[in-house]
Amino acid sequence: MGWTYNTSDPDAPTIGHQITGVAIALTIISLITVCLRTYVRAVMLKAIGFDDWVIILTWVAAAGFAIVSIIQTKWGLGLVHMDDFPDENLLKFNILQYMGAPFYISSIFGFKLALLTSYLRFIPKGAYRYTTVGVIISCFLFHLSFLLVQLNLCQPVARQWDYSIPGKCLNGVPFYTSMASLTIIFDVIAMLLPFPVLLKSQIQTRKKVVLLGMFGLGLFITIIQIIRIQTVKRLENPIDSAPLIMWSAVENNLGIIVTNVPTLAPLIKYFNERSRAGGTGSRTRGTGYPNEIGSRYALQTWRTGKSKGCEKLDSMNDMDGGSVEGHASKGANNSTEFILEGGITKRTEVVITRE
Template structure:
């Protein structure tokens, strides 16, 4: 049985390859989302709206992958326009908003996560402004895409010969260019605050590197622009849709990766010390590397201590308060709190 419905069994198609890419990337992004939820809901117990927004983003991404696989059965991926059965055109052209929803959600999730550590003032205001711009831009993108033709059904119904359509290549090229600009703004927004923070250079480099993973999404957008420019007929959209599938799933993955750093730290220490030794030494506090970020400001001159859920102080059992801990380390997106307890025993006097 041929992969494409109603097509000749010898018609060459990339439909199987496109479907495999969609399934693999969607599955991998699902694993990342589940691990993120495990960290936030089970280990850290400090979930936020950014976590639920990225879940919505994955659902939209999954929807786009499902539509992509279905479209390959109706002709997407066929290498020759002459092999396209005329009866498949109606189902092949049905539009869907899943792609736009998914790329909007991963941007919003990142922006919302910035509120956990950005200081009050200009940086939070910029975050709000960029979030509003993203929502308005993607909403406009969706409206125009749905109404690309007049009447709207002309996009997928070849029997409609009257009306007109917007030129797709200039429209999608402009949208892709604007998306790249927004991606760069969203990814680079936390860099000034993290760069100015008082944490170890190595830790700072790791953090900046995690947020810089978003550069891969920009690279994917550049590939998409090249495929858009080469569009000559509706079958040429195969590579464009495949890169779009990679892009929205990669957006979900990149958004989740920084939140997984505390999980890696936790299991790394459990492996190094052994389960028994770890439980004995740390007791209930063995998940110290998984502390949630405290919502609040972080000034350029402030210590990273303000991000932890409690003040880090050394306590003398006699009741005197020692100096504050001088080492507050940010591991990925978690806070490592080092607390020293000094026990003082006084020899009893003989009566």
């Protein structure tokens, strides 16, 4: 049995397996970044916010689009030659095409909304903050109109998947081209919006360059959009949508990944510090170290204005229910003295146990 249902030639050439592979791989990668982001925000920083919930829902929409696209490949999406497309597949093909649109539009809006609302953590009050809010509202209205028009391209609506129903439809190519062009504009605005604030901030130059570089990676999404526009212009029959749908899966998952990368700094810092500590032979157990790293790199939450739950090791919360035993001068393994130039340095191992 071939990849596509009902084909007269089981070996009919198709890129359905490529679409499936790309959709599954990128959806899994974006899920990993969402899980890491959630761990950082909810566990390490204890400051999960609105943008974190948005990115979770965005991934659900992207996964929905991937699932619909994969199923659609079994009904003809990806076939290379229109002559191989079975007539009996057209109805289900069109229904799946219609179902995928809301998932796609929601996912490309979701990662921009998560990115824009995350800026409110560090953008100070004033004109620039109001500008950010204005961009969020404009972005919402644009994607809402995109969705409403997409769902009502034909009158009656059912004509979009059943050509036997009398009615009329708008020309889809000019509509998709104009929407893709406007999407590029919002992508660029969303990625470049924080640059003026970051460039004027007092953070270290190295961290500033890294942070700006991560935001700049998002501009790669613009390149994906330009590629999508070229595929839109070639839409003449149902199977011509295969490259468009594949690049759409790349776009929304890449957007999720790029949005999540800047939030993973506390996790990266934690493992970096831990590897350095391991390299020097020092050992610290049960210290709650992730929270210490997280408190240094947390952005303020949009809701509370401060990070919650990030307390130092010496707080009573960390020591509640446990005992601290300091072992000094009881052997080489527990306490070590080094005579260095300029004085004596003493290293004491502290072990924390919980009853």
